[in-house]
Amino acid sequence: MSVDLTPPAPSGAEPFLRLRPPRTPAWVAMYHSVADPSDDPYEITVAPERLAAQLRWMRRQGLRGVSMKYLLEACAQGQERNLVGLTFDDGYRDFVDHALPLLRQYDCTATVFVLPGRLDGDNAWDPLGPRKPLLGADGIRHIVECGMEIASHGLTHVDLTAADDRLLRREVSGSRxxxxxxxxxxxxxxxxxxxxxxxxxAAAVREAGYRYACAIAPGALTGPYALPRVHIGQDDTAWRLRLKLRTNRLRRRVLARAAVTG
Structure with a gap:
């Protein structure tokens, strides 16, 4: 049985929060670092040239990359056709240097999930691979000024399912x-x-006042606090992107049926 985490709609809520059931975005792409991918055991780094090629492919398909806030508002109005959610996890500093100019060149926006408890720090949670610098306060403010959405990835990047209630509140509410x-x-x-x-x-995130939350494959959880995403990496050329888009459309139909019959 699916678990729907859709909250009751408060007065004056954003349109997408009033959906019953909420629309599922057509496609949400998950990126991380945009830099040299040659030393990356986790396969989360995309070269700037590859990102440019992927954005060009989206444009040729008539797709436009947008932030999650914009995408969900469009979903609420039934206007999500041809929109792709673009998300960048961990808040790497290379977003400003490499991703931001390309997003602006291709008329895209994106959501950057950052770690305000690690300002100007690095990805110390990754035991393998190189240390990658994270955004500081100035970089985060610059991203907002450029029209991108800044959202939370917690304070310090910990597995919240293993956190006690006090740490969970600190990571979720404290980061906001x-x-x-x-x-x-x-x-x-x-x-x-x-x-x-x-x-x-998911309940802690909802209670902290967030309007939505992104996962990867949230299993039985559904609704705006358990939005699935598709990993996009260095190996994703045009044919792989096309395959992922088709597969994700099939998964949408399967999830929709599960939500109705569960």
Whole structure:
């Protein structure tokens, strides 16, 4: 049986929160670092040239990359056709250097999930591979000024399903407060570190005031606090992107049937 985490719609809520059931975005792409991918045991790094080729492919298919906030608002109005959600996890500094100019060149926006508890730090949670510098306060504010959405990836990148209640609240609510202090904007979105989520964690994200949350493959959880995504990597050339898009459309139909019959 599927578990729907759709919240009750408060007065004055954003349109996408009033959907019953919520629409599932057509496709949400998950990126991480945009840099030299030659030393990357986790296969999460995409070269700037590859990202440019992927964005060109989207344009040739009549697709446009947008932030999660924009995509979900479009879904609420039935206008999500030909939109692709673009997300970048972990808040690597190379987003400003390499991804941002390409997104602007191809008239795209994106959501960047950052770690306000690791400002100007690095990806210390990855035991293998090179240390990658993370965004600081100035970089985060610059991204907002450029029209991108900043959202939370927690404070320090921990597996929230293994966290006690106190640490869970700190990572979820504390990161939202920290981002507001940094940008003056209320963060609407959350991304679960490592993609791991359960009902307790999703409920904590909802109660902290976020409007949506992204996972990877959330299993039986459905709704705006368990949005699935498709990993995009260095090996994703045009034919692989086309295959992933078709596979994701099939998965949407399967998930929709499960939500109705579960």
């Amino acid at each position: 407060a920290a981002l507001h202090d940094l940008t003056g904007v209320e963060a609407q979105g959350f991304c679960y570190p490592y993609g791991t989520v359960d009902e307790r964690v």
